[in-house]
Amino acid sequence: MNDQNNHNSDSNGRSSGLLSKLTHGFAPSILHGCDCQPGYGEARGVSIRVENLVKSFGGNPVLKGINLEIKAGEVFSIIGPSGTGKSVLLKHIVKLEKPDSGTIYIDGQDIFAADKENAPRDYRYSMVFQSSALFNSLSVGENVGLWLREKRICNEARIRRIIREKLRLVGLQGKEALMTSELSGGMKKRVAIARSLAMNPDLILYDEPTAELDPVTSDELARVILGLKEQLNMTTVIVSHDLNFALYLSDRVAMINPDGIVEVGTPAEIKASQNPVVRKFIYTTTKGLKGDD
Amino acid sequence: MKIFAVLGKRLMDLAQTAGEMVGLFLETVYYFKEAPRNIPAIARQLSEVGIGTLPIAMLMALFIGMVLALQTGAELALYGTQEAIGAIVGLSMVKELGPVMTSLLVAGRVGSSMAAEVGAMEVYEEIDALKTLEISPVRYLAMPRLLACLLAVPALVVFTMIVGIAGGGLIAEINPVIQVPFSVYYDNMIRAIEYQDILKGLLKATVFGGIIAHVGCYVGFKTSGGARGIGRSTTRAVVLSFLMIFIANYFLTRLMM
Numbered sequence: 154m155n156d157q158n159n160h161n162s163d164s165n166g167r168s169s170g171l172l173s174k175l176t177h178g179f180a181p182s183i184l185h186g187c188d189c190q191p192g193y194g195e196a197r198g199v200s201i202r203v204e205n206l207v208k209s210f211g212g213n214p215v216l217k218g219i220n221l222e223i224k225a226g227e228v229f230s231i232i233g234p235s236g237t238g239k240s241v242l243l244k245h246i247v248k249l250e251k252p253d254s255g256t257i258y259i260d261g262q263d264i265f266a267a268d269k270e271n272a273p274r275d276y277r278y279s280m281v282f283q284s285s286a287l288f289n290s291l292s293v294g295e296n297v298g299l300w301l302r303e304k305r306i307c308n309e310a311r312i313r314r315i316i317r318e319k320l321r322l323v324g325l326q327g328k329e330a331l332m333t334s335e336l337s338g339g340m341k342k343r344v345a346i347a348r349s350l351a352m353n354p355d356l357i358l359y360d361e362p363t364a365e366l367d368p369v370t371s372d373e374l375a376r377v378i379l380g381l382k383e384q385l386n387m388t389t390v391i392v393s394h395d396l397n398f399a400l401y402l403s404d405r406v407a408m409i410n411p412d413g414i415v416e417v418g419t420p421a422e423i424k425a426s427q428n429p430v431v432r433k434f435i436y437t438t439t440k441g442l443k444g445d446d
Numbered sequence: 447m448k449i450f451a452v453l454g455k456r457l458m459d460l461a462q463t464a465g466e467m468v469g470l471f472l473e474t475v476y477y478f479k480e481a482p483r484n485i486p487a488i489a490r491q492l493s494e495v496g497i498g499t500l501p502i503a504m505l506m507a508l509f510i511g512m513v514l515a516l517q518t519g520a521e522l523a524l525y526g527t528q529e530a531i532g533a534i535v536g537l538s539m540v541k542e543l544g545p546v547m548t549s550l551l552v553a554g555r556v557g558s559s560m561a562a563e564v565g566a567m568e569v570y571e572e573i574d575a576l577k578t579l580e581i582s583p584v585r586y587l588a589m590p591r592l593l594a595c596l597l598a599v600p601a602l603v604v605f606t607m608i609v610g611i612a613g614g615g616l617i618a619e620i621n622p623v624i625q626v627p628f629s630v631y632y633d634n635m636i637r638a639i640e641y642q643d644i645l646k647g648l649l650k651a652t653v654f655g656g657i658i659a660h661v662g663c664y665v666g667f668k669t670s671g672g673a674r675g676i677g678r679s680t681t682r683a684v685v686l687s688f689l690m691i692f693i694a695n696y697f698l699t700r701l702m703m
Binding site (some may be wrong): 247304348 | 577
């Protein structure tokens with residue numbers, strides 16, 4: 154970034170405070186003498202605090218007072234059986250759902266507060282959906298560059314460089330011209346990750362990233378996510394029922410069941426947990442492997 | 447008592463749907479200001495609605511004009527008044543059949559595909575993905591479609607009017623019962639049709655175009671329930687568009703009389 158840009162930015166290369174909010178998504182880069190908008194720099198991890206989150210659908214309670222704290226910059230997984238509200242919790246964090254009661258704080262800011270309803274965010278988040286949710290009418294490169302082009306974050310030459318760079322990060326260099334229908338399940342997931350990374354998100358969320366993937370592809374995906382953790386400074390939240398995947402790459406893991414969060418700890422703590430709900434989940438997901446012992 | 451409860455719920459649902467449709471329409475119109483930076487998307491939709499529909503619309507118009515001339519010409523010939531056929535076919539094509547039949551064709555061909563496409567995006571979380579990318583689905587999906595239909599349907603109707611009238615003229619000329627020369631047919635038609643009639647027909651087409659895009663997008667956004675839901679939405683969009691076109695046609699005709 155040039156001097157002019159640094160003048161308005163904090164140590165992470167992000168413009169701060171009111172200026173950041175005013176320029177978020179609007180300021181044309183040309184005014185700042187840079188080929189990208191101010192604020193489009195390195196990611197900074199954000200902290201998340203979920204407080205007494207309650208959500209019902211048609212009178213059927215799905216989240217019953219969830220409390221959770223996720224530290225800035227950590228890889229945090231939420232594991233548990235299907236139908237326990239893991240994805241619903243994730244959708245609340247990205248404001249695709251509104252809670253019946255309770256709230257979520259991101260970097261100490263109540264994201265559901267009335268004055269935050271339509272206010273520009275001073276952090277960026279992105280979500281990798283279970284179905285990948287790639288746009289079929291667009292090529293791989295167009296999918297990855299969609300946000301950059303729609304928000305006019307950079308000039309076209311820089312956008313193309315960013316697309317190449319993000320695809321390289323997920324091991325798909327040179328695949329820009331492919332259509333999404335030509336991709337395998339694992340490649341689609343990686344393109345969806347590259348699309349999320351194009352935002353330089355402070356917070357990235359994965360909804361069942363290993364769903365419909367074979368164990369080898371799941372392992373490749375885990376290595377991609379671990380590689381991103383080492384290279385980028387962002388908070389990662391993963392929702393999965395794949396215990397092995399979550400324990401392999403997470404700093405901390407939360408176990409959820411229909412009554413709420415039952416245990417939070419490091420992978421080692423989860424493995425050593427004596428909580429019967431956790432023991433049962435670990436036993437049912439690993440009993441096939443133990444059968445030969 | 448139960449019947450009142452059911453009736454009440456139906457009315458509430460209807461009011462909610464009407465409110466949502468008005469809300470979506472206003473939001474879509476609000477995003478018209480973003481049209482200049484969405485020209486490629488609008489051009490794609492214009493091509494799909496306009497150029498994609500043009501051949502079949504012209505074929506349809508040709509046969510509508512021909513059958514209209516055949517039916518009325520034969521009747522008029524009984525009384526020796528078949529020279530009026532130019533006015534009858536011309537006015538019918540310009541005021542009613544051109545706008546209505548073209549719009550029904552577009553609703554079946556394009557409205558259904560809009561509902562299916564947007565519905566599939568809703569079901570497969572692509573709309574949610576747009577929201578997390580801070581891209582308004584209404585601006586990205588509904589605005590280009592509405593604008594394209596508002597422009598393309600009247601343009602299509604101009605072609606269907608011309609082709610329908612030409613088809614009628616052809617039958618009037620060659621049918622041994624009618625036998626009205628094309629010059630007579632043409633003069634008769636020109637005397638009967640006023641510029642206002644053409645403008646009214648095009649105004650109707652514009653309104654119908656708006657209905658088709660709006661219904662297609664609204665039904666698409668409300669889709670749920672996987673592949674079956676997408677199928678239901680497709681059918682619903684066509685039926686709802688047809689109904690709204692017929693209802694709007696009556697009121698527009700009444701207003702412009």
